[in-house]
Amino acid sequence: MADQAIRKAPLAGLRGGSHAAILTPAAPASRISLRAGKDAVPALSAALGVTLPLRPKTSASSGKRHALWLGPDEWLVIDEDDADLMAAAGSSGALHSAVDVSHRNTAIIVSGPGAEVAINSGCPQDLSLGLFPVGACSRTIFGKAEIVLLRTAEDTFRLECWRSFAPFVFGLLSEGAEDAAH
């Protein structure tokens, strides 16, 4: 009997897409779901080292740490260097709620000239550069799964989804990426 549990990334080893839209599972990252009132924003921004955005559909980045506006009092903070975000938020001294969702979410990097088309195969949002510029982010829906989109470059998106939906999202995205290549 095996006496050691091995952690397996939900999309480990998967590759997909087409020449128009390349799909790459993102490296593990730490993430927190952060809720706080307006009064706590300056203290939390200072503690996290990234200014929490207050405008809808905007994000802020500092190095490999990103803060994504999800709602008027809700942010998703991602650190690609696996830093301890819970401790950082806790050191702010301001009233807030932080939940570690590092292992709840997984991310797929969608890049290439057909990235918008590939994502729009299952997502109803207008992703044209005018309405969804670089740095824009939004919680939205992709097929039957809820996702969080972040545009990291003109032709690159970071797509966050819950790990149990990851195979579904990756599969549908692969189909969309193939369609985008035609």
Place this chain on the structure above:
Amino acid sequence: MLLIYCPYCEEERSELEFRNGGDAHIARPTNIAEISDEEFEAYFFLRDNPKGVIFERWRHIHGCGRFFNAARDTVSDRFLTTYKAGEPKPDLDAEPKTSAEVETYEALEGAAQ
């Protein structure tokens, strides 16, 4: 597909991101323990189900997660306006009148007679 204006995201989004939350502006009685069963039934269960304009709660569940209120025409499914939760009912007469461009079953039925 309907586009619904979310007052918190300040943008029109697809109906796929939203969930209906039932009638809006229903005040919970402050003396809930003292009211009769009939009064509780009227507050809790009985709704008007109007044909025409209805004020509803909607939730941007796959977006900002916020509840807001909307005035919707139940015949044409057109959203007349949306506004943040807690704000008073807007004066719909001040809003532009809706056109009757949406084909409905009722309209077709009328023409067939």
